[in-house]
Amino acid sequence: MNRKTLVLPAVVGLLAPLLAACGTQQGGAAGGNAIVVGTTDQFTATEDAPAPFDPAYAYDTGIWNVLRQTVQTLVRVPRGGGRPVPDAASECQFTDRVSESYRCTLRDGLTFSDGTPVTAQDVKFSIERVLAIKSDNGAAGLLSNIDTIEVKGYREIVFHLKTPDATFPYKLATPVAGIVSSDKYEADKLREGFQVDGSGPYTMKANVSDGHVTSVVFTKNGRYKGGVKLRNDQVELRSFADAGAMAGALDAGDIDLMTRTMEPEQIRELHARPKEGIKLTEMPGLEIRYLAFNTRHPSVKDKAVRQAMASVIDRSKIAGDVYGSTATPLYSLIPSSIATHTNSFFDKYGEPSRKKAAAILDDAGIDTPVKLTLHYTTDHYGSATAKEFAALRDQLNASGLFDVTVKGSEWSTFRPAQKRGEYAVYGLGWFPDFPDPDNFTAPFLDADNFLNTPYVSEEARTRLIPASRREADRTSAAPAFEKLQRIVAEDVPVLPLWQGKQYVASRDTLTGVEWALNTSSDLQLWELGRGTA
Template identity: 65%
Template sequence: MNRKTLVLPAVVGLLAPVLAACGGSDSGSSGGDAIVVGTTDTFTQLKTRPAPLDPAYAYDVGTWNVLRQTVQTLMAYPKGDGAPQPDAAQSCGFTDSGNERYACTLRKDLKFSDGTPVTADDVKFSMERALTIKDPEGVFALLSTIDTIETKGDRQVIFHLKTADATFPFKLSTPVAGILNPKDYEKDKLREGFSIDASGPYTLKAEVKDKSMVKAVFTKNPNYKGLLDVKNDKVELESFPSADAMGEALSKGDIDVMARAMTPDQIDKLSAKTNGDINLVEMPGLEIRYLGFNTEADSVKNKAVRQAMAQVINRGQLVSEVYGTQAEPLYSMVAATVTGHSNAFLNKYGDPSVSKAKTRLTEAGITTPVKLTMHYTTDHYGAATKKEFEVLQKQLNASGLFDVSIKGYRWQEDDYKTKEQKGQFDVYGMGWFPDFPDADNYISPFLDKDNTLNTPYVSNKIRNQLLPQSRREADRLSAAKDLTEIQDIVAEDVPLLPLWQGKQYIAARDDITGSEWAINSSSTLQLWELGRGVKG
């Protein structure tokens, strides 16, 4: 078994990808046929969401995986994980002691894929555009600490921040901070359809059927200059209706790589194989799953109801029955391996207890059983989500304190996220793939102003005191005190209820090289790492 180690400074411990089954050659090739990668992510243009691939709108792991191949950012991540490094930029850094002024110098002779020079004004245009459009999806909030953007000449960009933000270099590595060609994008309107014009490692040609992108064809951009070493000439990302269909295509050789989302059974079967022509890569991940609450809804408005749910739910049993060794129970919204994590929910509630939950409800004057519906998405986080919610339903109803029903929706076709944002769900299941590996990114997207959930819950102490204080600390260990207090407040008020943290997997045929680097701990596809070698 071949092992390689990745180091993520913001994460405690080592991230070690593990390859099972046969191993291919380590030497890749940039030539040959296109490498075909399968996914169960869907990319659909709807009336309510006409611009699925616009960086000022897109804010889910699937669309970001398309944008990261095509849209270049000032900063990016090196092979594997680690602190962000200059990509479109030649250099970047804070120029003051208070972390409120951040300056970048662009690489010389940087060009968009059509050969047009990339300038500092293009950087300014792209980020101000996202802030101007301010799409309800909430991705613009990643740039919300920007006050003004100054340019000097064609290559220097200076960001003046409203408040100290030590996480700002990480935010400049996200697609919303991507540099766009102004001739192809309006400054105050989203770009509809599936076209992308930028300066990233690949250009995109979308194959569309019934307003859905069924295949994204990525071709190496000859004008790309940056941090990344592109090891192939072409990659095709093909969407499948199910994990089973994707797995069958891999077995037949119709695709070369199987990415998210595989089922637990598929992973177990591939893990058990000691020979064959398919490699399974496993690595610790930073993905989390949680329940969210509309804290203004009658059924869960009283926090005693939410606390009782936190007291009853048995995470260990949930993980064991649904995901086995592929996940771990999680007791905070901050992933367990990220600096600043604390087991806030375990500290407050201890082991699952029906009697303690009953006491909480009785003291609050709540009549039992509490009737409510938990909503989940059937297709966005994998086929096992339905079983996960069936187990949660069984646990809560078995307590005698709840009368829970569950209802599933498709992510795009049923507009699951919009329904949640409009407050149509009292309780809902969501997942989170971090924008960057810092504790702030497990808190502010849900609890800060302009958050992605549009939650009615507000903690002024978190928003106005603890988050700003934590962002002043460039040494993230020094922010631990504030971050711990935030997690304790969440455990007390339960606007969100963390469930589990998952591992990351990718499967590839044995003539594909670089598969161990083709996905990082945040589920970001790094297709430029793939090559075609010799069968094992």
Template identity: 65%
Template sequence: MNRKTLVLPALVGLLAPALAACGGAGDGGGDDAIAVGTTDVFSTSPEVPAPFDPAFAYDAGSWNILRQTFQTLMASPRGDGEPEPDAAQKCGFTDTGNERYECTLRKGLKFADGKPLTATDVKFSIERVRDMKIKDSTGSSSLMANVDAIETRGDRGIVFHLKSADATFPYKLATPVAGVVSSEHYEKKKLRPGFDIDGSGPYTAKQEVKGNTLVKTVFSKNPNYKGAYKLKSDKIELRDYASTEAMGKALKDGDIDMMTRTMSPEQIKQLDENPGNNIDLVETPGLEIRYLGFNTEATTVKSKAVRQAMAQVVDRGALAAGVYGDAAEPLYSLVPATVVGHTNSFFNKYGNPSTAKARNLLQKADISTPVKLTLHYTTDHYGPGTKKEFQVLQKQLNASGLFDVSIKGEGWTTFRPAEQKGAYDVYGMGWFPDFPDPDSFVSPFLNTDNFLNSPYANPTIIDELIPNSRREADRLSASKSIQRIQDIVAEDVPFIPLWQGKQYIAARDDITGVEWALNSASSLQLWELGRGVSD
């Protein structure tokens, strides 16, 4: 049967964390491994020595490996909503100010190697990340930077004392950064190099590596796992492909059962219109965003007027439709449209694209035109549509006569360190949220020690609005602060939001649970996959 399945979106960020408890995992399926394709590339290098160490990994691809293998105190639920206990039996704030968070671990927790997992291991793991004694530049440690002190109470009790109120802390404890590691396998002050993984999550992992690049990961059911997830299959193979074409051919030929990140726009369109025998295309709501970032200290874009003029010229609708078709929608804020607190700040300020308005902005600031710029992008991290996207941006900006834009692509291992060092005046990036809450689209970009190493720092945002938003346990009540942040960003333009993406999975129709295999934050939940009867 050929069909397209649409998984309807849910409004995210509404539910507040609370004390909760949940049951254990059930039995998995048989030994027939389900093969899943991906174009994510995992390689080790001096810049990326430890792609699967929770203290280093901070990208969607690596996190999708870690989510299957490392256990966290809290976990993302099947659908979007507040986190639920995983390694914990229960967790919750025990003060009125959201500054003290307490958890009780499940009884009898063990690592995959059979060693007991206790509160001491949790303390070790979080402090290992928080203390930033491991010199990394990924930004992952920022998620635990607000932890002031951790105390254990016996083998199962643990208390987090926060430096300031943070109602989003349970969400952060559900990210792989908070993955529980053992001091027998992970050193306190040193990253664990390579691809080896030792955790207590639903699966163990065995990797096939060629040179310094991962080729395949085999996930096998962890018999010692006690947590929130019920495994539908005992074995999953995640296979890495060099291109979307190779991955698509593997699905068509029956070599894999499912493919996901990252499918090309052309592939999605073809599968939607003519998927082939026994292949289904599943569309799910997504929170992926793409944006332009600025080194606001660089001479070419230091003037706010230049950045504003670019925001005034860019035609997001033409960009999204021309490159990604129905798979993307124009975005007018860093906060996606389906997240509570979103406001169309850039549209409210700039309206429809206008060369005349952009020229006026530059003239008032006494900026000579055309402004010469280079837009940098990564060639191998966000999918095959990226180059075309930047060609469209180049054409739009140059057609105004106000800019003289060239574009340049680099591989991710070169691009990412260069961006962090401030080598690029203007650059393109994508973002998959750490968790489905507006804070995850604001703090990583605008707070101190942001993951981009951006020099832009607005005191009102950092000292007032972000702290205010985090005090609100009712996330709807945080909207006022979040909306003010978006308006300030539209005025100062340290970033230009471009588009918000949908997500797609293609799978053979005897694979069950596909609609749950990728949540809105682009987290793979491979334990949801099973084999059924083809209909």
């Protein structure tokens, strides 16, 4: 989720890395051991989320990065971005001119990792299972436009959609559409625990301690048939409590690469004082951060309160002071590097202004200071989140218009409480499911949305989102997306703050690093190898 101030939108395809690494050896086995990747993502089973790795429940970048290695989808987004290409399927295409009927044919001889054949009926079972369970985590919303699923023989499957949707192939490329077996997954119940079975590039084994996953070992699936070429035989994804511990493991040679989430200070330090044997790689990214509102809560029910916050918050100062060169201010839900982006919030509110915010509140008859608590997660996006929310608190309180406190919670507590509507104002990040403006608008505004928000814009849901999806040429959808961005700036159900860049640090003997993360922050562990770049 990226944001820049008053810049022209760039074509997403231009974000792809230009050069691939060439290794003298291929595969972790060539070095005699697994490639080890560090992450600060935490994987925990709780009473609220007992099945974190089930494709019918999972809707989190870190967990999706486990599923992408193990659960195969009909199509996948290629390494450098662009339109989805076949993976479990040998071919997929719309069979009509209005993008309402999508047909796929499975690869011949496709099997799950245990050797059981994968059939079109398994695909139907997997998708219908997601829709039947309809977890409150929000992922099922990606598939909610499916009307019926038709199976023809063992290999052919046809999706009939309720309304035209040119983005449907991208949705089929996400883990929520992962193919699972009815032998391992129940049709109407989530699979609790940490085991994942599929037909993807790797099999997996989770190492668990006290209910937390300490690491996941991915081993090459010899039965995999798909479009991915594996450059290693085994990768271990190791979870660390914080970025400092992860950096220490890289320095000690215990891991080969550290990814989500490096701290801004670490990135600045590696830029200024490179370490021998370690390289820092910057990658294009589409991460955004934002405040969201429970628009039924009395403290923010009047949109004038939300508009006043949009008027007074200084995004540039937050991005610069807290995140430095790793973030830029964002004035729309759609990042500046996605075509159809507009600076809708800047257009409406301009530069930060206490005077303008005060006038908005006064005109609405709202007494000041408005008392609010801003909630954030302490362990999901890195320790800089606490600094960011302290800065937000200080800015709002300095205006004299607000009386703000902040409260942090672990993700395992924060996310269930947020979905239940317990927070009036809360901070979240968004890593897109696919790089299209639809995925920066519909998950926040459509029915069955990720936020479980009470906010409804009938114009957005019934007219603009469906209109944007009818356009196979995505640039033709620009007028609909421009209106959607204006609606968000006017009603402020969410308040965009900044967009970020992606960085990873690695041992210089590791190849394929520049392909290890795509613009949507999807881990592509199969790209990693050992050798000389």
